[in-house]
Amino acid sequence: MSGYRPVIGCSTYLKTIQDPPINIYGLMTSYTDAVREAGGIPVMIPLGLTEEELGALLDRFDGLLLPGGGDIDPARYLGDDAHNTLRDVNPARDATELFIAREAVAREKPLLAICRGHQVFNVALGGSLWEDVRSQRPGALKHDFFGGWPRSHLPHEVEIAPDSRLARTLGRSTTPVNSLHHQGIKTLAPSLRAVATAPDGLVEAVEISDHPFAIGVQWHPENLIQQDPGMLALFRGLVHASLNGHAPAG
Numbered sequence: 001m002s003g004y005r006p007v008i009g010c011s012t013y014l015k016t017i018q019d020p021p022i023n024i025y026g027l028m029t030s031y032t033d034a035v036r037e038a039g040g041i042p043v044m045i046p047l048g049l050t051e052e053e054l055g056a057l058l059d060r061f062d063g064l065l066l067p068g069g070g071d072i073d074p075a076r077y078l079g080d081d082a083h084n085t086l087r088d089v090n091p092a093r094d095a096t097e098l099f100i101a102r103e104a105v106a107r108e109k110p111l112l113a114i115c116r117g118h119q120v121f122n123v124a125l126g127g128s129l130w131e132d133v134r135s136q137r138p139g140a141l142k143h144d145f146f147g148g149w150p151r152s153h154l155p156h157e158v159e160i161a162p163d164s165r166l167a168r169t170l171g172r173s174t175t176p177v178n179s180l181h182h183q184g185i186k187t188l189a190p191s192l193r194a195v196a197t198a199p200d201g202l203v204e205a206v207e208i209s210d211h212p213f214a215i216g217v218q219w220h221p222e223n224l225i226q227q228d229p230g231m232l233a234l235f236r237g238l239v240h241a242s243l244n245g246h247a248p249a250g
Contacts, residue, residue, distance in 0.1 A: 004246035006062035006239050008040040011097050011117075013069045014047055014090055030151075030222040031067050031114075037225065038235035039249055040242065047092040051099055058103055063110035063213070063242030066097055066117025068220060071183055074131055077123045083131035085182060098124045105191070110213035110241035112234060115181055118216035122206060127189035132182055133202065141200045144182040151223040155179050158204040158219070164195035166205050166215055169237040170230055177204065177219035184218065192216075213241030 010032065012025040025046045032042040042065070045057060058064075070088020076098065097117070101124035104111040113121040119129055133140045145153055154176040160167045167173050185203040188194055196205035196217070208214040215238075221231040240248075 003249035004243065005249045006040045006242035006244075006246070007060065008035050008042050008063045008065055008238065008242065009045050009057060009061035009100070010035070010042050010065040010067060011045050011093070011100065012047060013067075013088075013093060027067060028222075030220075031065060034222040034225055034232065034235045035065065035239070038232060038239045040235070040239040045096065045100070047090070047096050049096065054096065054099055055103065058100065058107065058109065061109070062244055062246075063238050064100060064104050064112075065238070066101060066111065066113040066120055066216075067222075068115030068117065068180065069093070070116065071131075072116070072119060072123055072129065074129075077128040078131075083136075085132040085135070094120075101125070105208065105211065105214060108212050110238050111211075111215070112213070112238040113216035114222065115218060115220055118206065118218050119181075119183055119185065121214075121216040122185050122189050122192060125189035125191050127185060127192065128187040130184050130186045133184045134182065137184070137186075137200075137202070139200055140202065141198060143179045143184065143198070143202070145179050151178060151180060151220060152227055153178055156199055158196045158198055160205065161193075161195040164193070164205075165207050165209070165213070165237075166195045166217075169215070169233050171233065172230070175228075175230075177217075178223060179218075180220055181218060213238055 035042040192206040204218045224231040
């Protein structure tokens with residue numbers, strides 16, 4: 001393969017392996033596989049870096065991926081006590097991802113945000129979340145298909161705004177999606193446009209219209225590319241936008 005392959009910075013999570021305890025920064029291979037399949041080179045971003053260090057990394061990255069994971073500390077958007085369903089909160093991850101999300105917007109750096117990343121994108125720009133959709137949002141569907149369902153399970157469709165970048169990228173105005181979250185967007189950040197909704201009205205995708213590529217989706221496209229190759233278009237859209245004048249690989 002010749003030509004330039006964009007480097008995509010991917011944020012990570014912290015896991016502790018027991019006996020003896022060892023801390024590991026990681027990311028599900030479905031994300032890195034999707035970036036590579038789309039023509040990019042994924043590079044993982046460790047947690048705990050300073051803003052100066054993160055800024056230096058962003059200088060080197062062509063695009064960014066914010067993946068799924070645990071919950072954002074509600075103090076970041078509410079300032080009140082946490083809901084009893086809160087899980088896997090990591091202050092270092094919150095700090096890292098909120099900073100790089102804001103920087104991606106300010107620098108017009110291409111960004112794809114998935115599930116938790118979609119929520120981080122909204123909070124970083126001034127929005128808020130339902131801490132637990134099912135218990136707090138009137139009329140909510142079940143969205144937390146964890147554990148007993150495969151990650152490719154498709155419990156509902158989403159309606160996509162036909163004039164959105166998301167619709168153009170996917171080539172469709174409706175699509176079935178998987179659903180592995182218990183939080184969701186409550187108040188939309190002022191600079192974001194809601195471009196897809198679930199049957200209960202929950203925001204399932206957002207974007208910034210005048211940005212080179214800044215899309216957040218509440219579902220997990222990386223787990224669907226085998227059964228729905230069209231989902232790979234989201235990663236290809238990120239990689240293509242990240243070329244930034246470089247010749248594509250080929």
